[in-house]
Amino acid sequence: MKIKQVEELVGITSKNIRFYESQGLLTPERADNGYREYHQDNIEVLKKIKLLRKIGISVEDIKSVLNDNVTLENCLEKYLDVLEKQKSNLTKMYNLTEEIINQKCELNNLKTDEWLEKMENMEKEGIDFVNISKIDIHMKKKMGAIIGGAVMIVFMIFLIGMFLWGNSVDPIPLGLLIVLVAIPVVIIVCIIGVLIGRIREIDGGEEDEAAKY
Known part of the structure; x- marks a missing residue:
């Protein structure tokens, strides 16, 4: 079975499948042709x-379970401790947010220094607030992909315009004109498809997610 078939069958992208292979979680056989x-x-x-x-x-942790270095039960029990900490974090963040609401604050009279100091003290006690840097990195990746795609699309549209203008000045056979215009159109469609896939990948990319652990 080829990787594209596996991708459709399991619902995991080929990029993530290769990532799992690189991490030693999966070892497929190699055919005579190397595939x-x-x-x-x-x-x-x-x-x-x-x-x-x-x-x-x-x-x-999944790798440890697959290699029989730890049992699934022990792995899940360890993860329950992580979830318990996250649950505690969320409860305390909820309480802090509720406390700010109860102060009846508006943005112009919000005591930012006071609340930031309180949050810093909570962080020293082990509370993890939202990691802004990771959100910013994802946003930068998205913007980079969008800008790159937009530049290419504009360039292709410019080419189409040049072909049509050139044809109006010095007409060429209709078949050739259709081919010349169709090529940039196909490229534009491909760029949009790749761009959508890239944005989805950034939103939930396994490699970015796995890097947290």
């Missing part, structure tokens, strides 16, 4: 990986 060949046991492993990643288990 990866996936079998049913690889499919089952990928389904297990998908399940555990959706729960939130780290790639490193």
Whole structure:
């Protein structure tokens, strides 16, 4: 079975499948031509990986379970401790937000220094607030992809305009004109498709997610 078939069957992108291979979670066979060949046991492993990643288990911990270095039960118990901490964090952030609301504050009279100091003290106690830098990185990646795609699309539209203008000045055979215009149009469609895929990848890319662990 080829990687595209596996992608459709399991619902994991080929990029993520290769990422799992690079991390030692999956070892497909190689055919005589050098291409990866996936079998049913690889499919089952990928389904297990998908399940555990959706729960939130780290790639490193999944690898330990697959290599029998730790039992699934111990892995999940360890993750429960992580969830318990997250639950505590959310409760305290909820209480802090509620406290700000109860102060009846507007933006112009919000005591930012006072609240920031309180948050810093909470962070010293182990509370994790939203990591702004990671959000900014994702936004920069999105903007970079969008700007790059937009520049290419504008360039293709410019080419189409040049072809049409040139044809109005010095007409060429209709068939040739259609081909010349169709090429940039196809490229534009491909750029849009790639751009949509890239944005989805940035929003939920496994490699970015796995880097947290």
